Amino acid sequence: MSIRLISALIAVAPFAANAQSQLNMTQGVSEISQRVYNLHMTIFYICCVIGVIVFGIMFASMILHRKSKGHQPATFHENVKVEILWTAIPFVILIGMAIPATKTLIAMEDTSESDVTIIVTGSQWKWHYKYFDRDVEFFSLLATPQEQINNRLQKGENYLLEVDRPLVIPTDRKVRFLITSDDVIHAWWVPDFAIKKDANPGFINEIWTKVETPGVYRGQCAELCGKDHGFMPIVVIAKEPDEFESWLDEQEVIAREAKAEEQRLLALSMSKEELMSLGESVYLGNCAACHQPNGEGIPGVFPSLKGTDMVLNDRDAHIDIVVNGKKGTAMQAFGAQLSLRELAAVITYERNAWGNNTGDLVQAADVNQFVNR
Amino acid sequence: MSTAAGEMTHHDHHHHAPSGLTRWFFTTNHKEIGSLYLWFSFIMFLVGGSMAMVIRAELFQPGLQLVEPHFFNQMTTVHGLVMVFGAVMPAFVGLANWMIPLMIGAPDMALPRMNNWSFWILPFAFMILLGSLFMEGGGPAFGWTFYAPLSTSYSPDSTALFVFSIHIMGISSIMGAINVIVTVMNMRAPGMTYMKMPMFVWTWLITAFLLIAVMPVLACAATMVLTDKYFGTSFFDAAGGGDPVLFQHIFWFFGHPEVYIMILPSFGIVSAIIPAFSRKKLFGYSSMVYATGAIAGLSFLVWAHHMFTTGMPVGAEIFFMYATMLISIPTGVKVFNWVATMWRGAISFETPMLFAIAFVVLFTIGGFSGLMLAMTPADFQYHDSYFVVAHFHYVLVSGAVFSIMAAAYYWLPKWTGHMYDETLGRWHFWCSLISVNVLFFPMHFVGLAGMPRRIPDYALQFADINKIVSYGAFAFGLSQLIFLWVVIKCARGGERAPMKPWEGAEGLEWTIPSPAPLHTFETPPEVK
Secondary structure, eight states: OHHHHHHHHHHHGGGGGOTTOSSSOOOOSBHHHHHHHHHHHHHHHHHHHHHHHHHHHHHHHHHHSBTTTTOOOOOOOOOHHHHHHHHHHHHHHHHHHHHHHHHHHHHHTOOOSOSEEEEEEEETTEEEEEETTSSOEEEEOBOSOHHHHTTSSOOOTTTTSOBSSOEEEETTSOEEEEEEESSSOEEEEEGGGTEEEEEOBTOOEEEEEOBOSOEEEEEEEOSOOSTTGGGOEEEEEEEOHHHHHHHHHHHHHHHHHHHHHHHHHHTOOOOHHHHHHHHHHHHHHHTHHHHOTTSOOBTTTBOOOTTOHHHHHOHHHHHHHHHHOOTTSSOOOGGGTSOHHHHHHHHHHHHHTTTTOOOOOOOHHHHHTTTTO | OOBOOOOOOOOGGGOOOOOHHHHHHHOOOHHHHHHHHHHHHHHHHHHHHHHHHHHHHHTTSSSOOSSOHHHHHHHHHHHHHIIIIIIIHHHHHHHHHHHHHHHHTOSSOSOHHHHHHHHHTHHHHHHHHHHGGGSTTOSOOSTTTTOTTTTTTTSOTTHHHHHHHHHHHHHHHHHHHHHHHHHHHHOOOTTOOGGGSOHHHHHHHHHHHHHHHHHHHHHHHHHHHHHHHHSOOOTTOGGGTOOHHHHHHHHHHHHHHHHHHTTHHHHHHHHHHHHHHHTSOOTTHHHHHHHHHHHHHHTTSOGGGGOGGGTOOHHHHHHHHHHHHHHHHHHHHHHHHHHHHHTTSOBOOOHHHHHHHHHHHHHHHHHHHHHHHHSHHHHHHHTTBHHHHHHHHHHIIIIIIHHHHHHHHHHHHHHHSBOOOHHHHHHHHHHHHHHHHHHHHHHHHHHHTTOBSSOSSOOGGGHHHHHHHHHHHHHHHHHHHHHHHHHHHHHHOOSBOOSOOSTTOOSGGGGSOSSOOSSOOSSOOOBO
């Protein structure tokens, strides 16, 4: 049996050469990830050799020294020399393993002299990226439609590994990530960079990478963070440095224009139809994960919005909780995540959907009073 | 060790035990309490196993089919808790209750009333835990490791019940451990010096010290979660000056010794079975004792290897990497000693031996992946992936659980007075062996390929392997029903077992009749 296992292990080894293997660790796209891969394969082969020797002796004994073959038991049961030997040899092997491991580790933890810094913030269940010293920041949410998850639509190629707005980084530059969280602990894992770092609320972790090849790299949250832990992927696009710089400039312009547009819209009123249709899509994208598409929440975990006091009677409290969140609960502050229009629309939607029918219309200007409180 | 046969006299006429249910409620007899523990742990094994079946059914193919993510998280959490605290630990306490007095020539455990209590609070702990699944908002859904703040500000209302059930389990374990220590230290038969004790007694003695050292730490962690959630403290909340990573340090200071609590008694069991069926004395007895002690000592120095990705200083990462690697040396000594015991023996392959051999091989594979996990840079890739799931199931299922099955087959004739059905036993073994590897071996591959653990749905490239894994899981689950059948059949009848059914077995337990009478060693045997 275990001979079969060993041969299975050895049979898998050739896959090692293939970076796209679905059976082995990726070699990744940075010098560090390559070193981690080499370290992984080195230990793996050492373990295989030890396994072949130890299990080999054991199986030889099981075949040669069977009672059914009439083998008579020996009487030895102690040998200090042998004991010392098989304590010392593993110790030497371990030292051999520890040296490359320590070197790689020290290189991985050296976050000094970075070229680009990006603040990565996890929250239930999305990632937020902010380029340090630049006016570019955005949320990155799962882009796989709910219909695919619920098996009503054919699943796409990058099922559960696709986002609405990927992170963009430059190649050949040392990119430093400052990782933190807004609520529970998440972990930012991109296998191709050999990066996995916990996002701890209230603390900042540092990690870096220097990507060698342009491309799209995908990862996932690796620390259990609640209900939709399996649904907060990471997508990183690595671009040539020039391309990256022009992308970043472009994003800054877009962000400025959006802000100006937002101010202009403050004076305008949207119709109920407009508010409700925009509100529904915002609700499904941001709120339904907890409060459920039917607004009823999950009893005991996520409160219902259907026919509840705040939604029916207290418009100010409703706007406040959506914009500023509720401390110490899973209710996030959406003021930073959604535009004023979207906030107005989703609050209007909640106050009029599922039979709530308050008739209230909330406009961008109403919401604006609660932002930055 | 050589032993003199104990004077066996039956004192059944002294026994005024109540009958029916009250007999089991009020019993202070180590054999009856041992049986209660063993049956309880088997029931919990089936309960936790059926949760694993739910998990594997949901993961059979991509997409959400059977359960909601929130319920899925409850399943992974309660599966872990039930298996660790309900199946593996009580099974070992049951074996300790049954076998330690028989192995050291004591008439019973030293503290029989406490023994009764430590068992009978357990079913209530699990009723509370399992009952919370039916509450509004569901049961614990934050993983058996209950990391804050997911288990504090963001946990379901039932969290208090989870904390109380953990407290009760902890109290039960501590009382069990005290009982083992007091029994072993005070009630050994004349001549039974420490270095003549069977390895099972040695490993359990060391395990008991580990339990007393770390169960209070778990209780602290659980209590701090309780006060953070309900009473406004902020041990684990940075906004109040606390630190969520502090929780992990406390938890794993308990958690790492805990994994040795679940494996050291296995070492003892295998060290009894391999010599018996190799018809040769255990090789390197004293080095086995020292190795067990070394593993227990090191277990307090390695906790943070579960936390390499939390952002520790590089010096701490290096320390915990080296300390963790060191553990492989005493563990290796154990494996080498078992192989040396088999070498040039006269080996036969009855079911206990089959399970023991499988234990050595599969536990060692789990040890190899453990060594790989110790390498901090590589751990960044392995951590929280299915590679870790594969690793700890190799050491816990094909390790601890296989050793418990080996022990059950080995001592069933002593417990029931009947030989178990060898053919069925072999069926159970081969079905379990094949399915456990179909179940857990491919998990290494999906983990390396990048599949995180504790997710209810996964990307398409993981689909093929997850399907294979699920088939393995269903087969392994069904195989355990054969075991249930074997045990019931053996308890109800079968070929009569002699005093010593295994030719090469050694120890005082084989000097008393089978089934072991209710009271044994009322006059202590003389050990030469």
